[in-house]
């Protein structure tokens with residue numbers, strides 16, 4: 001009789017879904033998916049509350065084909081509509097026939113012009129945190145893990161890829177039917193697919209990369225180190241449990257840097273810098289195969305268990321592959337983004353807790369670097385308290401204790417006290433988990449290169465210094481410049497280093513934010529290109545925010561958003577729209 005997840009209608013007294021069979025017809029003309037979902041339940045009987053959003057329900061039948069009573073409740077703003085089904089006591093399967101909406105919040109339907117090939121359409125899903133319910137009716141809470149089989153019918157010119165094991169492809173006239181299965185249980189937010197003109201290249205014994213044909217070679221070059229990363233992560237956390245680790249390079253409107261969909265990580269093409277400088281995102285998504293996908297947060301309130309652990313592992317992998325000095329630069333960048341996030345939440349300090357209380361709050365609005373970077377600092381603090389000799393075995397025990405389970409912050413706390421009592425004694429765990437802002441004992445990144453950068457401050461770096469910089473140092477430099485730098489200095493920096501032409505999106509966006517603060521208009525053409533072609537929220541948010549804050553550029557923000565929002569994924573459209581609405585103009 002309890003709603004244990006604030007973002008689901010699931011009632012803990014009701015049967016649980018164990019297995020889903022999904023049969024879907026993808027129609028690019030109407031931008032809808034017509035589907036059937038068969039849910040196999042742990043037991044029969046009683047009302048069953050499912051999560052849905054914008055689904056059109058046609059039929060609900062039991063395992064014998066008899067129609068069942070059902071009711072679709074009015075939509076609530078964050079949760080969507082409760083679908084209540086009366087399940088007979090002797091029935092453990094139900095089949096729901098339904099259609100998705102063209103506005104489904106998980107789905108982006110791309111016209112051919114929005115792909116790199118320009119010839120064929122593309123469709124992809126992004127279900128985390130609570131968007132799976134706009135694709136299929138289910139108990140959309142990570143507390144309830146499911147296995148599934150899926151059958152997708154798509155135009156024959158396209159491939160349907162799923163984050164699952166491939167079974168078969170059958171071509172029938174102008175359509176193809178692609179079948180997949182997932183034998184390992186997953187939280188519903190990891191349900192994922194993409195349909196498009198896709199090709200692959202082998203990267204290693206358990207990995208290949210998929211992308212549109214014009215992108216696939218570049219992607220294969222950029223992500224070539226994936227096997228070394230898998231091995232490094234196995235050293236840290238134990239055996240890789242998902243058999244394959246394939247990568248899908250997404251269209252540029254993909255709203256995240258990466259998404260850890262099991263067996264098929266989705267990555268933004270903005271990582272393709274041509275120098276492998278941004279592959280920490282790949283290491284991050286890989287590390288989720290343990291922290292997030294094996295051991296999952298039980299609800300968005302425990303999101304730090306997914307992301308904090310994963311950032312920690314990401315930096316350990318990076319340290320192994322690139323050395324401590326460079327890993328520390330990443331930690332320093334992380335700290336900058338954390339300080340910024342804490343500042344942004346000045347009026348909502350409760351969102352700076354690791355363990356949050358998101359009743360009535362949309363997880364997409366609460367999203368920030370806090371669970372990532374404060375979670376990372378907490379784990380690093382625990383590591384420093386006991387040393388790696390004790391901390392590394394603790395991490396392996398943690399994974400080994402909760403595989404294929406969804407856990408809460410309290411489960412972690414109890415486990416920590418039992419398995420690593422010295423750390424529990426030396427660190428104020430309650431303060432870290434429940435407190436707001438940053439604890440006084442937060443570890444600080446140290447490195448020689450950081451000292452040099454700190455000494456430079458906001459001066460324009462001389463060529464003999466900047467010549468040695470790797471992209472991460474450029475990022476750190478740009479992010480440490482004052483919000484209102486001078487247009488003259490921008491001109492000097494651009495003249496020397498041509499930052500507007502950078503092929504590295506992290507540098508480019510860092511630079512564009514600086515130019516907005518300084519009203520340096522020669523860069524605004526490039527800004528328009530970026531906002532019109534890239535949908536990654538990590539870039540959209542600071543750019544729109546910087547424009548909207550400055551009275552001179554506020555109209556430009558509204559104009560760009562009006563023109564480009566149709567190109568963004570529904571999640572990005574919603575998040576940027578909300579940001580523009582609440583952003584206050586500060587006089588310059």
Ligand code: BES
Pocket residue numbers: 128129255256257258259260280281284285288307367372538
């Ligand atoms: N799982 C997240 C992306 C996500 C989080 C999607 C919450 C929806 C809701 C993914 O693993 C992630 O953290 N991506 C980061 C990568 C970075 C931390 C290296 C991103 O997209 O910026």
Ligand code: ZN
Pocket residue numbers: 284288306307310
């Ligand atoms: Zn992550």
